[in-house]
Each structure stands twice: as C-alpha cells, then as structure tokens.
Amino acid sequence: MDKLRAGAPAGRGAAEKPAAEKRAVAEGQVAKKLAAGNPAAVSQAAENRGAAGGQPSDGRAAMTVCGPVAPGEIGLASMSEHVMYDGGFLRERLLGRLRPHSLPISEGDKLCLENVGILQKNCVLAWDALRQDDEAAMQKEAMLFGRLGGGAILDLSVCGTRLGAAALRRISEATGVRIVASSGFEAADARPAEFSEASAGSAGVGAYLAHIRREIGEGIDGTGVRAGHVYAGLLDFGPAEECALRAAARACGESGLSMTVKLWRGAGCAGRAMKILAEEGADLARVIFANVPLTTTPGFADALRDPTLYRPDTESAKAILARGCSISYEFSNMMGLELADVYNAGDWAPISALVALIREGYAAQIVVGTGCAGKIALHQSGGEGFCRLFYRGIPVLRDAAGVSDYALRLIMRRNPATLLSAR
Amino acid sequence: MQNETGRAGKTVMTALGPIAPEELGFTSMHEHVMFQGAVLARRMREMIPAGHGLPIDADDKVSLENVGLLLNNSIMAWDALVQDDEDVMAGEVQDFKDAGGGAIVEVSVPGIQLATAPMRNISRRTGVHIVVSTGFYTWDSWPEEFRGLGVREYKRHMEGEIRHGVQGTDIRPGSLKIALEDLNEMEENALRAAAQLCGETGLPLTIHPCLKPGADQIQVIRILREEGVDLGRVVFAHTPVVSRPGLFRDLIDNPGLVKVTTELALRIMDEGANCSIEFENPLGFEMMGRYNLGDLWKTSGICKIIEAGYSGQLVLGNDCCGRTMLRRGGALGYLRLMGYGLTTLRDVAGVPESAIRRITVENPARILAH
Numbered sequence: 001m002d003k004l005r006a007g008a009p010a011g012r013g014a015a016e017k018p019a020a021e022k023r024a025v026a027e028g029q030v031a032k033k034l035a036a037g038n039p040a041a042v043s044q045a046a047e048n049r050g051a052a053g054g055q056p057s058d059g060r061a062a063m064t065v066c067g068p069v070a071p072g073e074i075g076l077a078s079m080s081e082h083v084m085y086d087g088g089f090l091r092e093r094l095l096g097r098l099r100p101h102s103l104p105i106s107e108g109d110k111l112c113l114e115n116v117g118i119l120q121k122n123c124v125l126a127w128d129a130l131r132q133d134d135e136a137a138m139q140k141e142a143m144l145f146g147r148l149g150g151g152a153i154l155d156l157s158v159c160g161t162r163l164g165a166a167a168l169r170r171i172s173e174a175t176g177v178r179i180v181a182s183s184g185f186e187a188a189d190a191r192p193a194e195f196s197e198a199s200a201g202s203a204g205v206g207a208y209l210a211h212i213r214r215e216i217g218e219g220i221d222g223t224g225v226r227a228g229h230v231y232a233g234l235l236d237f238g239p240a241e242e243c244a245l246r247a248a249a250r251a252c253g254e255s256g257l258s259m260t261v262k263l264w265r266g267a268g269c270a271g272r273a274m275k276i277l278a279e280e281g282a283d284l285a286r287v288i289f290a291n292v293p294l295t296t297t298p299g300f301a302d303a304l305r306d307p308t309l310y311r312p313d314t315e316s317a318k319a320i321l322a323r324g325c326s327i328s329y330e331f332s333n334m335m336g337l338e339l340a341d342v343y344n345a346g347d348w349a350p351i352s353a354l355v356a357l358i359r360e361g362y363a364a365q366i367v368v369g370t371g372c373a374g375k376i377a378l379h380q381s382g383g384e385g386f387c388r389l390f391y392r393g394i395p396v397l398r399d400a401a402g403v404s405d406y407a408l409r410l411i412m413r414r415n416p417a418t419l420l421s422a423r
Numbered sequence: 424m425q426n427e428t429g430r431a432g433k434t435v436m437t438a439l440g441p442i443a444p445e446e447l448g449f450t451s452m453h454e455h456v457m458f459q460g461a462v463l464a465r466r467m468r469e470m471i472p473a474g475h476g477l478p479i480d481a482d483d484k485v486s487l488e489n490v491g492l493l494l495n496n497s498i499m500a501w502d503a504l505v506q507d508d509e510d511v512m513a514g515e516v517q518d519f520k521d522a523g524g525g526a527i528v529e530v531s532v533p534g535i536q537l538a539t540a541p542m543r544n545i546s547r548r549t550g551v552h553i554v555v556s557t558g559f560y561t562w563d564s565w566p567e568e569f570r571g572l573g574v575r576e577y578k579r580h581m582e583g584e585i586r587h588g589v590q591g592t593d594i595r596p597g598s599l600k601i602a603l604e605d606l607n608e609m610e611e612n613a614l615r616a617a618a619q620l621c622g623e624t625g626l627p628l629t630i631h632p633c634l635k636p637g638a639d640q641i642q643v644i645r646i647l648r649e650e651g652v653d654l655g656r657v658v659f660a661h662t663p664v665v666s667r668p669g670l671f672r673d674l675i676d677n678p679g680l681v682k683v684t685t686e687l688a689l690r691i692m693d694e695g696a697n698c699s700i701e702f703e704n705p706l707g708f709e710m711m712g713r714y715n716l717g718d719l720w721k722t723s724g725i726c727k728i729i730e731a732g733y734s735g736q737l738v739l740g741n742d743c744c745g746r747t748m749l750r751r752g753g754a755l756g757y758l759r760l761m762g763y764g765l766t767t768l769r770d771v772a773g774v775p776e777s778a779i780r781r782i783t784v785e786n787p788a789r790i791l792a793h
Contacts (some may be wrong), residue, residue: 099770102522103762104750113487117704117754120494121763148476304772307723312678333491338763341771344717352675382753383491391477391492392709400672400712 060421063216063228063257064152064178065168070421074178075151077416078389080260080290080328080369083138083155083171083179084163087130087374089190093235094124098339111375116382121336121344129376135167137380141372142175144379145386152178152416153386154369156231156260156290159183159211160191165220180420183215183227183251185244187235187264197240208247216255228420230259237269245273249280256422258286260328266293267316274323284324288367288419292317292327294353300341310345312353314360321357321365326415329354330371331393333383347392355401363407367415368393433792436597436626437526438542438553447552448525450787451760453629453660453699453740456512456529456545456553457537460504460745462564467498467708475710485746490753495707495715497747504745509541511751515743516549518750519757526552526787527757528740530600530629530660534564535744539590554597554791556629557584559613561604571609578616585624597791602631606638611646618650621657625793629658629699640687644694654695658738658790662688662698664724671714681716683724685731692728692736697790700725701742702764704754718763726772734778738786739764 061068091107105118109126119129132138142153155168165181172179185208188197195208215227232248234241245261252259259282261273270289277287293316298309317327329350336344357366370388372378379385384392394412397403434441464481479492479499493503506512519527529542539555546553558581559565569580581599588594599617603610614630621628628647632640640659647657666684668674674681688698700721707715728737741759743749750756755763765783768774 099766101762101766103758104518104521111487113485113490113753114751116487116490117750117752117756118758118762120753121755300767300771301773303719304723304726304767307681307683307720308679310719334494339766343719344715345719346715346717348671348674348681348714348716349678351671352678355675379491380488381491382487384495385491392495395710396671400670401675402672 060423062178062180062417062420063226063422065165065172065181065225066178069178071417073151074413074417074420076149076412077152077154077367077420078145078150078369078386079154079288079367079416079419080330080371081153081155081386082132082157082161082373083142083153084135084167085132085157085373086161086163088127089161089186090130091124091127093189094337094340098122098124099341101339111381116376119376120334120382121338123335123374123376124337130374132372132375132378133163135164135171137378138167139171139174140380141378141385142171142177142179146175146177148387148390150177150386150389152180152420154180154182154229154260154416154420156182156262158186158231159195160186162220165225166223169223169225180228181220181225182229182231182260183212183220184231184248184259185233185241186231187233188238188240189235190233191240195240195244197238205243205246205250208244209250212247212251213254216251216257228257230257231262232259233262233264234269234273235264237272242276245276246280249277249282252286253281253283256286258288258419258422260288260290262290263292266297267320270316270320274320274325286419288326288328289320290328290330292320294329294350300343303343303345310349312349312356314353314356317353317357321362326365326367326419328367328369330369331388332371333377333385333388335374335377351396351401355397355403358403358407358411363410364415366411367419368411435552435554435788435791435793436595438546438555438594442552444788444792447784447788447791449523449783450526450528450738450791451519451524451740451757452528452658452738452787452790453701453742454527454529454757455506455531455535455742455744456516456527457509457539457541458506458531458744459535459537461501462534462560464498464501464504466563467711470711471498472710477710485752490747493747494705494753495709497706497745498708503747503752505537506743506746506749507537509544511749512541513545513548514751515749515756516545516551516553520549520551522758522761524551524757524761526554528554528556528598528629528787528791530556530598532556532558532560532600532602533566533569534560534602536560536590539592539594543594555589555594556598556600557581557589557596558600558617560602560631562607562609563604572612574612574616574619577613578619581616581620585620585626597626599626599628600631601628603633603638603643605635606633606642614643614646615650618647618652622651622653625656627656627658627790627793628652629660631660640691641694644691644696655697656790657696658699659691659696660699660701661742662691662700664688664700664728665716665720667716670712672712674714681720683720683727685724685727688724688728689731689733692733697736697738697786698728699738699740701740702759703742704748704756704759706745706748722764722767722772725768726774729774729778729782734781735786737782738790739782
C-alpha cells in the first residue's frame, strides 16, 4: 500500500542465529540483513526502478551514468548526494576557524569506532572523515539504499571533488541504483587550479562552458560517462564563481538539463544568482537551490544568550520558490563543526519549516536527499548514509508531520523525475 | 579530631580510600563507569513501533557499521546500553585524566550497577579519583531481594555498604544515590533511608528525580526536610533547564514550545540544594517519534543559572550510561564535558574562569567532603 515505507523488518530472532554469526564482527551485519532478510524491500526496490510511477516519458530522458533512461525509471530519488567524493577542501576552508582543542585526534587518523564520536562533532579534524574514496564501500552504500527502495541518486560531485566517474557506472551497474552525475564547478576553493579564483579573469565564461559542454556531450574525464545534471557551488560569489554560474546557466539553457546551485553561505546571494541565471537563459523551473536555510541563523554566542533566536524560517526559501525554482532539503547525517561554533540544535527546526512549506503548497518544488559528503556520514562508518532518507526523512514527514502520500510522491519521485529528465 | 587521612578536617571517600577534598581537582559529578542499562531498554522497548525496518537486532554488538543507527536509536541493541569492559572504561577514564580531569562520582547503584571491584583498578591505572555510591536506582530495576522493604531494611543495606564496602568489596562509598521512577512506597522508603544516612554520616546524596506529576524535586525536598537533611548535602541530578514536547509531532506546529526554563533549578537552589546538569552524549530515540534538540538550549540554561548568581550550587557531569556514549563507542565519553561543555561556556558564552572553577572544582570538593 505504502510505496514509500522503508522495508518491513525481517523475521530476525537472536535465538535463531548460529553462534558463529553471533560472534562475528558486525562488519557486514547491516548489509546482510537488508540483503537476505528483507524480500519486501528487494521487490520494492525493483518496483521503484521499474515502475513508471505515473510519469509519462514524453520523449524525455534522464541521463544516468549508464545511459539515458525514461523518467519513470528514476523511482524514488535522493537528490543531493555524493558518491565517490573528496571533501578535503572543507578542512582547508575551516581549519583556521576552529577553536583550540585537545581532543585526541590527528589529521592523518583513519576513521574508526574510537574516533567517530569526535569526528561527528568536528568532521574536519581528520582527512579520512571527509572522503568517500572506497568504491566497494560506496557500492555497498548504494546497495543499502536500493534495498530500502531507493531508485536513483543525484551525485553533485564535480571536478575537484569527484573521485572517478567510471566508478559511478560500476556502482550503478552492480546495484541497479540509477546514478546521475553532475558537471559544473564547486565553490572556488574546491576547484582545480585552472578554474580557481586566480584564473577567472583569463579563463572567462567560455572556458567554464566548454568544460561543462564536454562533460555533458562527450563524457567525464574520457570515461564516456555523461553528466545528466549541472552544479554550481557559491561561497564568496567572486568572479570565478560568477563565471561558473553563468557557464552552468548557459549549459542548462542549451541542453535542457536541470541544475543545482549550492548556497554555502546561506541565501543572501540567491537573488543575485537567480538574476544571473535568468540573464544567461536558464529556465528557473529547472533550477534547484541546495543548502537554503530553513531556520534563522543566529551566531553561537547570540543563540546561547537567547536560544529563541534560532527558529524555523521559511522566508529565504519562499523567495526562491516564488521565482519558480525548487529547493532541496537534506536529512543530513551528523557532520558537526562545533569547534567552528557551528552549533548542533537538532533537525526539528528545519524539518518544521519544510513541513510548513509543504502545507503551503510548495511540494511540487521540493526535493530531498541526505547530503552524504564524507566517510563519517556513511552507513558503514558512523552515519546512516543515503539510507537516512528512509530511516529519518520519510518516517518523520509521514508519521510525525502527517504529510500526505501525494506530497511525498511529488517530493521523492515525480519532482526528481521531472527535473532529471530532458529532451 | 583527625579524620581517616590522619589529618584534621573533612575527607572524601574514594575507591582507593579517603583523600583531602582539595585533591579531587576537576570533578565530574554524575557518571557511570561500569554500567548495566537493561532497565532502560526494558522500560522503552514497548515504545518501539512495529515495522520500523531498521536493520538492528537486539543482540547486535556496537560496531562502526551500526553506530550511526544506534546513535539515533540507542535502545535497539542491548550492547549499546552497557559499559562492561574494564579495559575500555580505563581508557575512557584516562581520556578524562588527559583532558585535565581529577575525579569522577560513579552513581551506579543496584538496578544499574554492574561491578564495583574494577573501580580500584581503574583509579590506580589512571590516577583519577573515583567516588563510588551506595543507594538504589528506580524500583523497577531492583533485584527481587530489595522489593517491598521498609525504611529500616533499606537503611541497613546502605549502612552495611558504608561500613564494609559496596557490592561485597571493601570499597567504601563516598556518596549516596537514590533514583525515583514513581516515588511509590518502596522508593519513598529508600529515599527516607538514604536521607537519614545523609544526616548521620554526612555523605552527599544524589537524587535522580521522578518525572511524574506530583512527585517532583520540590516534593522530594519536603521529604528530605522531614528527615532533617541538610539540603546543602543534596545534589539533584538531571535538573531540567529546557521545556519542550516529548514527541516531534507536537512540536512541528509549535516551535515556540522549546524554551529555556530555569525556574525549577533556581527554586531547588533557593531551597539550599545543589543541581547537576549533564552534557550528555547523544542517546537517540528517533524511531519512537522523539527528536534530538542538540545542546544549545541546555548550555544556554547553564549560562542563565550562572548569570543569575547560582554558580555556587551548580555541578556538571556527562552521565555516560551506555557504550554508544563512550569515546570508544561512537561519542565523546567523559570528554564531552571538557571538549564541548567547558570550552563553550568559557570561549563562546564568556563564563569567567572563576565561575568555571567554582562549578567544577570547588563545589564538588565542598559537596563530597564529609
């Protein structure tokens, strides 16, 4: 009945387990349970990938890493993810902002059970926490997502952060989960030198556009894996980021592909970004803004003085939605930055704001994901990975907030299918 | 008159024997070292919704692969609710020492108590003073032998431990602890027994309060007064400084329901008692419709208590009560107090060093000395 429900529990009983399995290190436990003990979820996954979901193909197709597919084959989609990813730039960006500490961790430490708690609170303290560089592990993450009913993943990794387009294809082939790769540019501090802030003047929009065109038309890094989405990250919104945004907008206009604009520093620059997108011929209905604040954002000291300053806030989102763009919300795994005074206030406030937007009729312009951007977020290493969409996202919207099945289908299925498909 | 250290003045009874209060140093006033939390799971497991679909079995061991799920849903596996490995706990206590910690008050008592004997080893290995407690956790956790007794019997049990040692060891307690679930007749009897011993021995008394209407901290204070307790010897643990709905569904349309509320804490302190607030590591219950509020509100509440001039009656802890709250189990363990709590109070909120010292050094020394 409920196509969005996470897999029903398997008939598991401790008494039925052989002793050897009881003694076994828990590595592989979760995967085994989802793989072997959950036929309902497996068939659900097949349905998610195969059913049309009420989405006419209309000659449109989504470009996945395995080639074009009909919109109806997208299924339930997580629209803000990273698969093979290097988020090391985040450490370089934030290290100078960290307060002094004496936590027992070093930058070269590998993520393990003994430091995962430290890294969840301060993910930039070790490089390893910020990388998703193990193809086998990422295949497993995608498999877990697929077992629960996940149909597709939009990978927002681009040059500078992406760790291998060919791996995306292998992961998709192995798991059956559709993966849509992106082209475009991360914020200027996370790019290859030729597209950095320093080279923006000489490169011009043309160089950026040529790069995106190549990845859309020919494939990424000679792999033949073609990008099916365009991405632009905005941090300082200097010349290099403006060049990249203009190039991305033109590429979208030309190709019909959709585009994600990530607002690293909040929605203050969204107005300028939408103006540029319109100038460059992008269809705003094909643009998704990510990282749009759904709460007020008082500084830590101010929030400590008066925590009521921190509350749900839909104003920034509405200003974007009013222009016809979409927003993506991430049911994030814990990737804290406490030492940089990024305080943890739980997810209740942004989810409350998200629900308010849904109630006000914006479900057709909302997509969701989990924003996995480092090992620390993965199911196998401290988080819930892409599965957080099923463990937290769907239950909290459906059961706690009472969001309708219709709105959930829009957010999880129809909007992604529409956005990811182009003629 | 000389005390057990051979010196004049008050002492603190630790797992290694009596010490002078000034030897305690930085003290976490509410911790569990060796801990058994099965009662928590038994109490809450009925609230787990059928068909939750999470790939966790009750018998699963905490691992890197499942700790993400367990941090958000702690009661799904028994292993997440115990601290049963002496070597692991020695490592956790060593973390505390390395971060500047001097002493820990271990408040595990029958119902959640696992083993007292390792306290001496852990204290010797780490150099951290451990103050062990006698008393009782909530009635529903008690072994059968403790049910249905009168004040005299409960008092006799605790008295025996004070004289001879806890749990059959010769480790003598330096603290009394009573936890209240319902404040039923059994719990009231145990409370009165502990109150009498608090008055007779001078040992401090930690109260884990009842959350049910009509039996709050103010009612407990009334009982303590009836027993003639000096409220300056009493610490109310888990003092609430945040008011909020328990279920997310009740909050979604009413975000203003989350508030910092220090009224009860200040009232307890006005009565002369002390309050403990714990920088808990996460203990999640998402699948039960609950939500994590983070630490912002609680930290703000602590700041407001300090600003109101009550730092002389405030103490802090972590209340580590399960493997997933440990540094070696997915969280920060005893480091949460230093790694987040104190740095935030000092560096972000601007709490003066003198107040931090009062809360973490001077108040514990005064309260624990008898």
